[in-house]
Amino acid sequence: MYPPAIATEHPDSLAFVMAASGSSLTYRQLDEQSNQLAHLLRSRGVTAGDSIVLVMENRIEWPVVVAAGMRAGLYVTPVNWHLGAAELAALLAEATPAAVVTSGSLAGAVADALPGGHTALTLCTDPAPGVEHLAAAIANHPRTPIADERFGARVLYSGGTTGRPKAFRQKLLDIHPADAPTRHAGLALKLGIDSDTVLLSPAPNYHAAPFTFQLMTMAAGGTVVCMERFDASAAMTAIAAHGVTHSQWVPTMLLRILALPDRSAIALSPTHTTAVTSGAPCPVEVKEQINAWWGPVLHEYYGASEGYGHTYISAAESADHPGSVGRPLGGTRVHVTDDAGTPLPTGEIGKVWFEPPAAAAYVNAGDTATSAGWKSMGDRGYLDEDGFLYLAGRESFMIISGGVNIYPEEIEAALVRHPDVVDAAVFGIPDPEFGEQVKAMVELREGVPGDATTAADLIDYCRGCLATFKAPRSIDFVDRLPRLPTGKLNKKALRSHYFANS
Incomplete structure (x- = not known):
């Protein structure tokens, strides 16, 4: 994504709009503001190959920071802003960012999480005590490209199986952003993504x-x-x-x-x-x-x-x-x-x-x-x-019960088919005879009682559409299943209670 390529021909076309507030950026504004941020980064010693970390909610500044990093040859590193203090500290210690962009509500947590002795340019999307305001910091910088534009790379983090931050870094290609290869061109073509999208x-x-x-x-x-x-x-x-x-x-x-x-x-x-x-x-x-x-x-x-x-x-x-x-x-x-x-x-x-x-x-x-x-x-x-x-x-979530492999997703899909079920999670819990047994947690539709009769009915339903050994041995009911902001079930949190008490 290289803003000048669009801004030259369609400067007033909308690039980014916030759905609720209506705040927006045209391609001209995105081009100019990302140039200003790139100039600021260079003036503060942030060079190609450094990392810029984004710790903020969905905001209008997001594409500006991403575009600036991608034009300045940086490792552009968005992170989960829901992380706890220890998790964020571990991630920042691994990333060793030269710059961090955050929001007013998260600035304090970021300051506390930065490793001791590590200096990073920290910019805030809101005016906040002790932190540079992003808009004010870039205001006097040129709206034209930096002289040494290089194509940046994306970094994403996964907790992996240990819960420790695991980085997936794309290659930094030593090319100008305008010459960058098109990523996911085949998918964009199949979906018909174009300038009218x-x-x-x-x-x-x-x-x-x-x-x-x-x-x-x-x-x-x-x-x-x-x-x-x-x-x-x-x-x-x-x-x-x-x-x-x-x-x-x-x-x-x-x-x-x-x-x-x-x-x-x-x-x-x-x-x-x-x-x-x-x-x-x-x-x-x-x-x-x-x-x-x-x-x-x-x-x-x-x-x-x-x-x-x-x-x-x-x-x-x-x-x-x-x-x-x-x-x-x-x-x-x-x-x-x-x-x-x-x-x-x-x-x-x-x-x-x-x-x-x-x-x-x-x-x-x-x-x-x-x-x-x-x-x-x-x-x-x-x-x-x-x-x-x-x-x-x-x-990592496969259930092994009596030596047989059981896949939770198949059982979850069966439960969701039931008209009384809104959402379902299935995982293995300790069993003294079989090693693990199938446990389900279910979110019911409003008005359906979460009692033993409903649990028995759902178990019978699963036995009717799955092999008997795959049906849950027991079902617990919850008001809302714990899902991560990405929509994935937080099965580690669900399982931890049962394993802690086994």
């Missing part, structure tokens, strides 16, 4: 998919409509109010939208022709219900912050391959192997590997790869005869 981005900006889809849209000269925070009703309102053409979701958001009361009274916008779900496999029934309501518009995209590869499936293909996350994009290949690395035949569940094209391959910190360059994100799944990938679950 108006993308609704309802998720936290620091997550991989929103970050990617926003950059894709702005690289094409389209408009990003960014929600300050997700709300199902507000999202439907924003689609109509802003003339949204494309939207990007995680499955739990679609569940919340489907749970809206009196859906028949919600006017659908004729401009909204393409929706994308990512972040976690989307249950078949959710896709079917969305497509029945919105029309056949829901596509699915599977990938991860590691960036090893991606798959895609269209709304039409989903009808013929229900439950699949698609086929690989570009020159990437997908393999499924047993635990010893031996390729498995069609239909057999094993470990999913991406084999990126040699020209596109790069190494991330902490990569696990075979000698052939295959890379895995820890997912289990299988391929069908047409090469479509189906995910069975994460290795």
Whole structure:
């Protein structure tokens, strides 16, 4: 995303709009303000190869900071602003940023989390005591490009299996931003992302998919409509109010939208022709219900912050391959192997590997790869005869009960199909006889009693559509399941109580 490429021809076109407040940036403003920030960074000793960390909520300043970092050859590092003090401190210690941009509500936490003795230029989007105000700091700097523009790189963090920050750093290419290769060109083409695109981005900006889809849209000269925070009703309102053409979701958001009361009274916008779900496999029934309501518009995209590869499936293909996350994009290949690395035949569940094209391959910190360059994100799944990938679950959450592998996602999908269930989480808890047993936690629709009768009914329902050994042994009911801001279930938090008391 290089703002001058759009600003030269369409300076007054909207680049970024906040859905609720209406605050906006044109491509001219984005170009000028990102240049000013790049000049400020250089004047403070921030050079190509340094890191700039973003610790802030979804705000209008977000694309300015990202564009400045991408024009100044920096490692652009968005982080989860919900992190606790110790988690943020560990991440900043790993990142060693030369600059940090934060908000007024988070400035104190950032100051406390910076490693002792480490000096970083800290800028705040709001006037705050003891911290430089971003707008004031860049005001007197040139609106033209810095002399040494270089293309930056994205860094994303994952907690991994240890909870410690794990960085996935793209390569820094020693090229001018105008010469940067187009990322995800194949996906953008399939989704029809172009200068007429108006993308609704309802998720936290620091997550991989929103970050990617926003950059894709702005690289094409389209408009990003960014929600300050997700709300199902507000999202439907924003689609109509802003003339949204494309939207990007995680499955739990679609569940919340489907749970809206009196859906028949919600006017659908004729401009909204393409929706994308990512972040976690989307249950078949959710896709079917969305497509029945919105029309056949829901596509699915599977990938991860590691960036090893991606798959895609269209709304039409989903009808013929229900439950699949698609086929690989570009020159990437997908393999499924047993635990010893031996390729498995069609239909057999094993470990999913991406084999990126040699020209596109790069190494991330902490990569696990075979000698052939295959890379895995820890997912289990299988391929069908047409090469479509189906995910069975994460290795880290697979339940082993009596020596049998059980995949929670399959059971969660079954529970969500029940008309009384809004959301469900399934995981293994200690069992003295079988090692682990299947536990479910369920969020019920309003008015449904969370009692023993309902639990028994749901267990019987699962036994009717799954193998008996996969059905939950017990079900607990909660008002709201703990999901991360990205929409993923926080299963570590759910399991910790049961393991602590085992």
